[in-house]
Amino acid sequence: MKQLRVEADQPYTVHIGSGVFDLFADAYRPLLDAADRIVVIADERVAELHLQYLMGFLADWDIRVMTVPAGENAKSVETFMACHSFLLSENCSRNSLLLAFGGGATGDVAGFVASTFMRGIPFIQLPTTILAHDSAVGGKTAINHELGKNMIGTFYQPKAVLYDSKLLTTLPPGEIRSGMAEVIKHAFISNEEWLAELLSIRDFADISQEDLNRHLEKGIAVKAAIVEEDEFEGGVRKYLNFGHTLAHALEGHLGYGKITHGEAVVLGMSYALLLSGHEKLDEFIRWSNANGYPLHLLREIQFEALLPYMKKDKKSSRGALNFVLLEQTGKPFVEKVEELHASKAYGKLVLQIGEVI
Ligand SMILES: NC(=O)c1ccc[n+]([C@@H]2O[C@H](COP(=O)([O-])OP(=O)(O)OC[C@H]3O[C@@H](n4cnc5c(N)ncnc54)[C@H](O)[C@@H]3O)[C@@H](O)[C@H]2O)c1
Numbered sequence: 537m538k539q540l541r542v543e544a545d546q547p548y549t550v551h552i553g554s555g556v557f558d559l560f561a562d563a564y565r566p567l568l569d570a571a572d573r574i575v576v577i578a579d580e581r582v583a584e585l586h587l588q589y590l591m592g593f594l595a596d597w598d599i600r601v602m603t604v605p606a607g608e609n610a611k612s613v614e615t616f617m618a619c620h621s622f623l624l625s626e627n628c629s630r631n632s633l634l635l636a637f638g639g640g641a642t643g644d645v646a647g648f649v650a651s652t653f654m655r656g657i658p659f660i661q662l663p664t665t666i667l668a669h670d671s672a673v674g675g676k677t678a679i680n681h682e683l684g685k686n687m688i689g690t691f692y693q694p695k696a697v698l699y700d701s702k703l704l705t706t707l708p709p710g711e712i713r714s715g716m717a718e719v720i721k722h723a724f725i726s727n728e729e730w731l732a733e734l735l736s737i738r739d740f741a742d743i744s745q746e747d748l749n750r751h752l753e754k755g756i757a758v759k760a761a762i763v764e765e766d767e768f769e770g771g772v773r774k775y776l777n778f779g780h781t782l783a784h785a786l787e788g789h790l791g792y793g794k795i796t797h798g799e800a801v802v803l804g805m806s807y808a809l810l811l812s813g814h815e816k817l818d819e820f821i822r823w824s825n826a827n828g829y830p831l832h833l834l835r836e837i838q839f840e841a842l843l844p845y846m847k848k849d850k851k852s853s854r855g856a857l858n859f860v861l862l863e864q865t866g867k868p869f870v871e872k873v874e875e876l877h878a879s880k881a882y883g884k885l886v887l888q889i890g891e892v893i
């Protein structure tokens with residue numbers, strides 16, 4: 537078991553490894569004992585697979601469970617309201633505690649519920665996906681509006697993150713791919729050697745549990761360091777959006793759920809690497825192809841179809857296209873890119889992908 541402190545406004549610890557749930561009855565016993573009600577908000581699929589396991593560690597308390605739709609469907613106004621209704625019907629108060637059990641989607645909605653129920657109650661993140669090494673740290677919560685993803689939300693830090701890597705063994709390949717995209721993103725923006733190690737992976741199924749834990753720890757450390765420096769995204773936190781301008785456009789254009797977030801981020805990173813003139817582009821294209829990321833979509837989708845989404849991106853200002861680029865590995869910066877240049881670069885990327893794979 538490893539642990540990592542996040543020195544946000546309200547500091548907290550991320551515990552990683554198998555056996556972290558033992559901490560309920562140990563380091564976090566006072567927090568649980570102090571709560572007048574404890575409610576688990578669980579992704580329905582995760583509940584099917586792992587709720588019994590979780591409850592085994594919570595036997596000392598009277599726990600109420602609310603399941604929410606699996607994945608992105610949980611991030612709706614309806615689910616948000618249903619959670620509040622549940623908390624009220626269970627007579628929860630300001631002294632109640634929430635446990636968010638699922639991937640990034642469940643964490644986002646449960647965190648938003650925690651931050652708004654009676655103006656805020658404590659919550660603990662219990663992430664169950666690889667991607668959630670990113671989403672469970674940093675305190676961004678959100679639900680979606682029909683006009684845009686993550687448009688309604690808060691900054692609200694959890695009391696702790698208990699990340700039991702044993703739960704990751706049931707993830708389907710697409711979700712492993714999605715999560716590993718954010719892992720390699722963290723490497724791109726921080727560490728050449730770690731990046732080289734990740735780029736040598738040709739099949740995620742070959743990663744040992746031990747190595748996966750190490751990659752997750754490193755990813756969390758990168759995220760935590762950036763969040764500590766810039767909790768409310770005024771500056772360096774934008775670097776975490778490496779690959780995301782195009783990714784969000786792809787997700788928007790294709791319709792949410794057609795491609796996982798991480799798959800879109802990999803395509804977006806290849807584009808950002810081309811815009812950056814980064815030496816690792818070809819190697820990254822080969823890595824992406826070997827690991828099953830859908831690079832072919834870039835050939836099938838016209839730049840013009842993506843442009844309106846990129847202009848609407850939260851990070852863009854006054855219609856200009858803003859990208860996080862890499863001067864070199866570990867040295868990200870934000871740059872404004874002219875539309876014409878962006879369009880030509882897209883065409884070039886499509887050609888380059890055709891040549892490399
Ligand atoms: N708050 C943040 O800072 C932040 C950062 C990145 C992403 N996000 C958000 O995270 C969400 C994506 O999260 P995600 O990729 O974790 O996916 P997710 O929560 O949507 O879950 C994906 C799928 O995996 C299933 N699943 C989850 N854990 C499982 C397990 N252990 N075994 C088997 N199946 C499991 C879920 O039921 C779901 O079908 C997006 O909504 C995104 O906006 C938030």
Ligand SMILES: [Zn+2]
Binds near residue numbers: 718797
């Ligand atoms: Zn992301």
